[in-house]
Amino acid sequence: MKAFAFAMLLLGGSVSAREDRVQIHGTEAGAQAISQPGKGVTAAHYSFNDRGRGDVVDARWQLDAQGLPTRYEAGGNDYWKVPFTESFERDAAGKARWKNRIEVGETTAAGFYLPANPPPEFMGVLARALLKAPGHRLALLPAGEASLEGGETSVAAAGRRLTLHRIAGIEFTPVPVWLDEQGETAAVVDDWFEVLPAPLLPALAQLQREQQTADQAWHAALARSQAHRPQGALLIRGARLFDPVDLGVREGVSVLMRGERIVRVEPDAELDVPPDAEIIEAKGRLLLPGLWDVHQHFSGVDGVFDLIAGVTSARDMANDNLPMLARVQRFDSGAELGPRVTLAGIIEGIGPLAGPTDVRVDTADKARAAVDWYADHGYAQVKIYSSFSPALVAAVADRAHERGLRVSGHVPAFTFARAFVEAGADEIQHLNFILLNFFADEVKDTRSRDRYTVLADKLAQFDLGDGRFAEFVEFLRRHHTVLDPTMVVLEGLYSGEPARAAPALRPVVARFPAVVRRRQLSGAVAVPPGKEVAYAQALPGLLRMLKMLHDGGVTLMPGSDGFAGYSLHRELELYAQAGIPNAEVLRMATLTSARVLGVEKDRGSIVPGKLADMVLVDGDPLRQMSDIRRVWRTVKGGLVFDPAALERAMGMGAR
Known part of the structure; x- marks a missing residue:
């Protein structure tokens, strides 16, 4: 792209108007520099390093009076270092043309061109255009529509008045962006990633709190509209029941639930239907215990998509600890949609390639203190990460086992899997190790x-x-x-x-x-x-x-x-593709996970007294594992979820 090359040469003589810090979970990882190399032209250089991965984007653009892009040029590499170039231009006749690594197109329709690999600043560009647009709505190019949600929140920080705007139509949940009183971008912050200038860093916690308040209100409204609680008992009738103990299937089974527990499991003809029972006719669908996903890092609407997929139990394998504890409480109370979560707390070492966590230790005493904190806060496991000192693994394992916690992780750098296990690890994440x-x-x-x-x-x-x-x-x-x-x-x-x-x-x-x-x-x-x-x-x-x-x-x-x-569905398909019998794969995703994580008393199979966590599948994954994707109903603690309705709430098309 000759025009792009010329644009990048211009950057060399530009004057920086603003420089933002890029942080991953509070740790500096890069920068975003915004400049004006020419009249009406804005340029951005954005890059960050996440343990050898990370985007590099050089972009420049021009806007019309409504804030809509008339020209955009960019190049660089994505998170996995795959190169890209991108261009967009609207000519004097009103025809727009664009090209990037995933699409080439043109149109005469009006709209805001949203780049395929934009720098964070472009969320501010879009927010400003939406503020000018009628009804705060804009058609997007190549497709879609963006809008601003109401309920703006303002805070004072570093002598500036910052206002939170939430852009709907970009992700499954509204995307937050902070603008100052001049309309300039002040911060783009999500659960793990922060882009903001250094003077605003002291206000980051306040910005995050305001965003969390808005996000939680959004999640609570979704939960109220999508979780169905039967007024009395709940009866699933006419199911094919999979038993992960003997790997058999029983035909014509009824399961009676009251509250959050299973009361009775019997053949249809032998179960007396209580007068207050709400009945779900399974019509021969396969009834499985709720699925497990034992490796997640919860953010956004992950909990919603778990329920869509029949995942009623999950393990979080490292997160921002205090917000994650609060999220688990919301999952459990019903204020946010999500599965039951077992927590694994990360422990990392010190160094430039350390993972995104504030639990970084370099002595045995600090490592044991980290284990104690996790044990005191209800965690079931600790996860050792890649920069952790191999010499400290045994100290962590001993204290964790003393406190009743499991030990797992990446095999730390400068050691190997056998030594990791010999030092006390109970589990290893990722087959590559x-x-x-x-x-x-x-x-x-x-x-x-x-x-x-x-x-x-x-x-x-x-x-x-x-x-x-x-x-x-x-x-x-x-x-x-x-x-x-x-x-x-x-x-x-x-x-x-x-x-x-x-x-x-x-x-x-x-x-x-x-x-x-x-x-x-x-x-x-x-x-x-x-x-x-x-x-x-x-x-x-x-x-x-x-x-x-x-x-x-x-x-x-x-x-x-x-x-x-x-x-998780694809994970199970791959196990079956490897030649593991489907019934055994389903046992791994139900009973095995419950056993290993110490909750078999309440989960993992459908028997009286256990929690009413189960999934009805409109297909037969015992024969064809891809049928596991055909989840018809999910039940978590007696609450009933319609996956198709949840998908519609996420803006997805019909199945």
Whole structure:
């Protein structure tokens, strides 16, 4: 793009009008510089580094009197370092043309062009245009519509008056952006990511509180409209009941619930229907215990998509601790839609590649204190992260076990899986660390994206028939080590395409709202030249490894670490694709997870006395695992959810 190259040359002589800090969970990760290199021209340079990953965007644009883009040019790379260029222009005759890595188009229709890879500043550009627009609504190009929600909130900070605007139509929930009294962008903040100038950093907590208040009101309204509570008993009649204990299916079964508990499970003909019972006719649909997703990081509407997918129990594997504790309380009280959550608290080391958490320790005493904090606050597990010192793993494991907590994590840098287990780890996240166990002398530093990018090469070099692998599988079985493989993440990295939705979302992404659909680009790693064969063979090799681990008696728990709900479905499909029998896969996603996480008394199977958590599937995943996507009703604690209605509430199209 010659015009883009010329634009970037102009940036060299521009005067910076503002520089923002980019933070990930409070830790500085990059910057966004806004400048005016020419009359009516705005330019942005935006970049951040998240453990070797991160966007780099150089963009410039011009606007008309209504604040609509007339020209936009950008280039750089996405989070996974895939290069991109993008251009948009509206000519004097009113025809708009655009080109980016996912689309080429043109139109004479009016509208606000929303770039495919914009810098954060562009949310401010859109907010200002919406403030000028009739009814605060604008058609978006290439598709969709944006609007401003009412209920503006203002705060005073650093001598400025900042106003919160919430833009609907960009994501499933309104996107917040703060403008000052001059209409300039002051801050763009979400659950994990903050972009704002240094003078406003002291006000960040206040901005976050105001956003959280608005978000919680939105979630509460959604919960009131979507959760159905029967007035009396609830009866599911005429179901095919899957038993994860014996892997059998019973035909013509009725399940009676009252309040949040299961009261009776009997053949249809033998169960007396209480006069106050609300009846759901299953009509032969498969009734399963509520599903588990044991690897999530809750934010936004993840809880809603869990319920859409039949996930009634989940494990959060690291989050902003105090807000997450508050979110769990809202899930439990019904003020926000979501599953029951088991909490795993992250413990990280010190250093430039440390993960996004404020629980960073460098001594055994600090590590034990972190474990105690998690135990005192109801966490069931601690998760050790990649920059944690291998020398401190045993101290964490001993204190965690003393307090009744499990220990899991990434295998820290400069050690390997066997040593991690020998030091006391009960569980390992991500299957790639199992392979890297055999390359400990070659791949020592696993803090960066290298822990993913080297995997294809190493897998091509390793013979799974090597006796060392069988011996290691037996070592894991003997130590009762559990694996949370996150196959769906690895598939997205090695079998995805940078300009397409992730494989897990392809069956549903066409029904997403137009703007959301466009933004769901794959998180695929760019295939290095000459590595095409190795990358193509990576997923099949990982699936073979998964099957061998299962056959060797190693306990597997399905977790997604991705887009909530639908990614868990894909995780189960991949287990079945690996050759694990479907019934055993469903047991992993129900009873096995409940057993490992110590809640089998209340969850994991449909029997009297347990919590009324279950899912009705309009299909037969025992025969075809993809049918797990056909969730017809989700029941959590006796509350009934219609997944199709929840999808409509998220702006999705009909199934």
